[in-house]
Amino acid sequence: MRKLFTSLAACVLIILLFTGEAFSQNIVVKGRVTDVANGETLIGVSIKVKGAAQGTSTDANGAFTITVAPNATLVFTYIGFEPAEVPVNNQTTLTVTMKTSASALEEVVVVGYGTQRKSDVTGSVAKIKGADIASQPVLAATQAIQGRVAGVQIISSGDPNALPTVRIRGTGTMKGGANPLYVVDGIITEDIRNINNADIVSMDILKDASATAIYGMRAANGVLLITTKKGKQGKMVISYDAHTGVKEAANLVDMAGPAQYAGYLNEANVYYGSGDELITTDQIANGANTDWYDAILKKGFQQNHNLSLSGGTEDLTYFFSAGYLSDAGIIETNNFNRFTLRSNNEYNATKWLKLSSLISFSRLNNRGVDLGAFNVAYRAAPYIASKVNDLYGNTSLSNNVGNPLLSLEKVDNRTLGNRLQGSFALDVKPVSWLSLRSSFGVDLDFLRSTNYGYQFANVGANSVFLTEGGNQLRDKSDLTVISNNATKWVWDNTATFNKIFDKHSVNVLVGVTSEYYRFNGLEGKRVNVPADRDQWYLGAGSTTGATNNNTGDKWARNSYISRLNYAYDNRYLLTATFRADGTSRFPSSNRWGYFPSVGLGWNIAEEDFMKGQKTLTTFKIRGSWGKVGNDQINTNVYFPIAAINLPYFYDGVEYSGIAFDQLPDRNVKWETTEEYDLGLDYGFINNRLTGEIDYYHKKTTDALIDIRIPAILGDADALYTTNAATFTNRGLEFGIHWTDKINDNWSYNIGGNVSYNKNEITGLNGGQALVEGNIGGNQGNVTRSDNGQPIGSFYIYEATGIFQDAEEIAASAQKDARPGDLRYRDLGGPDGTPDGVINEFDRTYVGSYQPKYTFGINGSLTYKSFDLSINTYGTAGGKIYNGKKASRLDQRDNLEAAVVKNRWTPDRPSGTDPRANLAQLPASTYFLEKGDFFRINNLTLGYAVPKEKLSRFFIDRLRVFVAAQNLATITGYSGFTPEIISGNPLNAGIESNIYPTTRTFTFGVNIGL
Template structure:
């Protein structure tokens, strides 16, 4: 009986076990909801069966999911930025999951050179910005969105034009005439610019700042490295998103100029100083002196508003699609951006396409493929000066009234030629003048990348990657018959210039990585690699002249392409570049002991075709140590409030080879046109020297040595994080273009001199409030940098450079210096020393006891003995040196102002510190963010102020408001007796009339020769509210009705205000001669800068 009972029990147990096994083997449908700790649903969270990654799904718009799995399965639920959870079902078919925020922000993966690393394992100075933060700023240029967000990274917009160059310097740069911009790497491929990348396509941006981080890039990493990763393939359910906005712009600031009455009175005085014939010319245009009071009631034309009043809206539209399966993932995006300008017929248009594919070929073998296409067009000439007539200061200096020309119908055919020219120029608007010039600049870039990833074993990974980049560039410039270019070079007939350039770059790289952990305390990661990069270009230029007067730009360039339509010369210039090749071998070893003592060693060897065989190879080692102090036992008490403390130390070298190809040998250029060789009447190609630069076979690498000490910290579970770094960079063997005396040559590239940068950087990020319905975050960064020229060539203490402004007109053209012991960007000129008063000139007492001036035989004022003579800057045609003229400081004590003896340092354009800060937060469905940036301690060389305080090359110029006579509400000296229109020379009358004058009379300055003085150098410090954004995200129970995951509406105000003492259009400027060889040593110049705009933006973000 007992045996039978035991047998029944055993059979029953076996039956229950078999049933349980059967149930667990069968699939069940599990449903669940995923939320965050605030109770908000998590959309797009990954839900995968553990051990079977092919069986998974993502949560929907309500955070719900449904998945068929075995009854005893374990689910793995994950989402970016949150901790991953594993849930064992144990037969349950309904679960609710709450994901916590990932408190371990230190586990965040950061892109570094040729790989990635966890943030906690970094030993170098690295800063990152997430693409989501960039996307919140509606701009067309990714660099502009970075402004003020990274410590030690100064981003300067040259001006406000749509295609304005963005100058980026990491820790001050160091080259003198070489390129100081950082190396840009986009998805592993080196590029020359990031201006053609749509900000909405960016996943994240990493900036490598010290040699421990940049040495892996060897010869190109001396000025820092900016790594951009575009949005990658993520797989899962197909998602479609749209981001778009429209934008309107207005000029943010206009400058005060003379009103019509001040204008005519000043110009009458100017002509009266020249004599009776000049007065007659004035009266023919503006009327008799007795009638000039009528101009008090006439409203002047606001040329600034006309020139910068374009009301066309800008717009941007981006559509992206992501999706795929477990094995094949893709993302595709397209962007159209049209950034219209403040000036009519000026603007910037761009098309972008970005595609990425990730495919698992086999279990341990995968393929990455990427394609980026960009097509940009810039139209209009802007205010760039050079060959173009239109400059921003034309809007200040053009006459606000035309006098009788506006009141009387004149038959131009009855006028003499000179009067006809004057009449036409006076009555043409600035818009008419803008239309005398036509420009189209196009650039198309095609970039393709592919890579194979092979996980050879658990510890070894091999990656082979290759890429190709092709760029087509062309620029067409049309000069109408009334343009200065056509008048000077084309006999007053239309002419055109057409430049084309094709360039390509090829890259191949291989890396092998070994990762191994020993005894749970030693962690080793070693990577070795090889890379080959080759590039070349070919350019052509066609110049056509003497076209028929009514030809359009389109017809002209069609004729130039077909070699027809021109009645005169047609010149073709072609240049085939020499291939630039670099082959590299590199390696990096990371070692971690107990996850708290970290060591990194990096080395790279580069061989470049830019140097001769003896100097071709450069070697760039670097080492770094880090100590995660927070992991020490003695830090246990501090962990209650401190979550991270890491000390970093690095030393290393990086190089710079950014010079032209083959500067070690003489090169030639082929020309067609101008000369005939051989038989017949065809103009055959002939060869001439390529340039005025002598070859130098001894050129070698420019090398940067960096030292860095840093501290990373975090408090309150990473709610407050930050870092502080001290660095000292030295750049030696500078690649400098040096003037020489060799016959037939002007310059030679040489390795001479040394510069240094020392500085401190601080970054802070704080999550001040983190609640279910509201949050508030704050970020701050500041960078102090001291730049210095340590030495130049033997025996040389300074070098002269020319800003290029005003061509040969400017007195003291070499207005910049590079001086040993000083920072780069030194402005060189005269020190303003006030105004000559009546007591600076010889006087006598007449028979009536009155003080009178004594004049020489020519009728000129006579300076008293001991008073500095500044006839150098005064205009003899207006009476020469006299009371009310500008006084300059006599530096050498010889009593006379000269270029050689009296010019000194009048400005330092390098800032003392730069930075930015921002606030962001949300309340329920509303979000708000504000970003500020600041620059402190730099000077701006205000050339527009200099030229608009004198009648520069203008018969009847308007001037800045303060240059109006003091008797008419201005601040400048005057000589005019307003009661009768005569010039006053009486001592007492002049003294009393100008008692409150604080500016010189513009009539004392030469019309054709601007003078660089300290008066034109101003403090360029500023604090700018870069952008303010308010957004509203529709509640999900609204958007789910039309199958929308998310819909956000927002409004942004850009450049809302700028607090500064600078009285030009904007202190953030660098516009002397753009893209010139010496632009790096002539910074901070405000020469005809395109004004920056205030803009409003209305946009929408939608995800389906």
């Protein structure tokens, strides 16, 4: 690598020497191009010397540098704007403004290591403006783009500190990390919760392999590029944006009350059990009427404040911001706070040298909660009080679950995080057609978690229970402290050649990038630590039963990148990329992967035969092919790791030993995704009507999966990670958007998108299906991934109804059933013929969580100073397994009110819900529900005070607004939320311990000085 950078430096020196004569004869002209209407800088403006082939274009800040003769004339052209000719007249600095033409402004998108006009893009790329992201009261920016981009599924959570799950064009892996790559100002990361949404200029989403291949091994699941704000030349601008509001659970499950609960259990036991009453009349009469969800939930207060200062001169621009976010959550004891700082600066040291720094700091303080409290609240008996006079109700008198409120309040789980992220770049432009850039980015993450469990008793005069005899206790306090430190750096070095020759436009990028990561984790636990928070240190506790653990990780990557962008007369487009990636995650024999791509485009609207017509403004056909990789697996899967200090017994004596409990694959290699994409971008009536249509086919080969080792070879639960699967994602995407202005007072826009995706496993080497989704008890595992099925398919019994009488039972395969029991389809033994027995061979595939369709409808309306916007989102075709309902293990667990109301009885036969029962039912379609939903994600009404009314207050901008987030959801699902997924694609879509989706009402203000 040292030789490579020495060669680059030598090239720069040679270029400087050979171009010295040109510098001496011509002058260097620098400038900036803006939109005359609103002063916004324009990116990608084409600049040519009149009468010559020489030219350049503006960068991401709207700036340009070009060497020309003192008497030259510069011609500025930009799609959507009227051309402008500006005489140089021996000036070295120009400020150019361009007027919007009849057609709409051409969008500029950020691509890997650069920018492009949307009209020049040959891949599938979508852009979301930062203003649309900042307008929603959410922690992570990705949650704000739900329903806005075709082919992008966002699964959100009500948890204040949760990072939404993102799936771009289906599930892209079975094990090796299914999340997309995030790139923030050039810094590669997996977590963007440290980014203040108010600091974001835009988010560009790269969807197909042609667009993502420049990121190679990191791009198998798509790429999200986030660009943050920078200062602009001019006076200082001060902005303050804030909102405050309250959030609540958007939907709760209605549980049985005391009388319903007792009636159901007693009916089950009297008629179908021992004949005794499980819950007596006195217990109900003397008990409480507890809504356990009401006991553990609250209305959470939320506030967000952002202050920024920006401005600059010709030589220096700056942007500073500070933000504070507080979200109390909706669960008792939950609370989250985040403070952010950002400083983005650029310094033009000379006419050909620019220095820039983008630095951000975030600090979070989170008191988390155990989401198992929701499952416990679902099962707890309703006639037991939650808490009276600081004493907790004893739920163990009725069933074996603990008091969920006690579980929450007697644990203090806090996480403090400090994260420093920054990049430092050096841009050298020795001549107008060559740019050299070296950027070094760092990401330092320091996390400290303190989990304190308070001591509490269960018997005696000081019992915290209303009634003695409870089984919920902690006889000794305990403290667990975890310290995790992670360091990552990325060093990018690129050279970009950009030249316009008559009708030919050529842009060539070459470079090298290196990435390094190191992690160190330290964990310790002590008991009998004092309850005083100031004494929560491991040294204050007892060493009896103490535990300590120290872990770590380290990996490195090195890559070589290249890209060619060619355009002829803005009509015929070519993009070709090639990236070579090396990673330490794989053995040396398989360490390198090679990822090419090519994209072609044809701007038909620019053809001569399209001139003169005014209907079709934009019409571009594009096609692409490419390969990307995935190395997101543990760093130790290809070599054996020894587990130490394992106890074993010999002759009645315990010894400590060492064991190799992992069977490594020493030939593990890259997971590779190959994708084809065919797209159409269109615009009608001066681009008032715009949209895109895409068809894609993604095939992932050598997919990394865990294979269960046969018991004959050792531990039956041991897993073996290897490349042993192939699957596809195929789909269609359609987007449409209409923007119009009725008159000077009224304007509006409306748009929508819909996408279809089919996921299918086409090859499991060895034929071993992957079984996951363990519910426990009689349910067992409920998902199975096998050939011909989507990843994470539900594999359960098919419930076909309810037995109504003995005659139906006699004619079935369930001879021991009773009237009121669920009836299951007899699919037969291994040969597929009915065998009169219901067993494991009768399980069948009944769909998966993965939706077939995702869609959104968005729009806005403006009248004078008022604005109204709406954002919606939905999915269809996916299934949800009601795991909380299915995991009813204890005979005294509570039930949903609908189950009690609709249960089968001899005098009220039901065709949907079985008779009252005390045992856990087998896994079947009775617990499987449609996951379809349609949601109003955001509704905002704002009013901007006219500028003439603000001038005497020295205020340039003042807007007030009210907004509702997750205002309403239309769904047939009976649980908390149909938005359910897990980090493991093999068991997604099972509702068990889940943070409910929240509804938020906010009031806010935007002020500019």
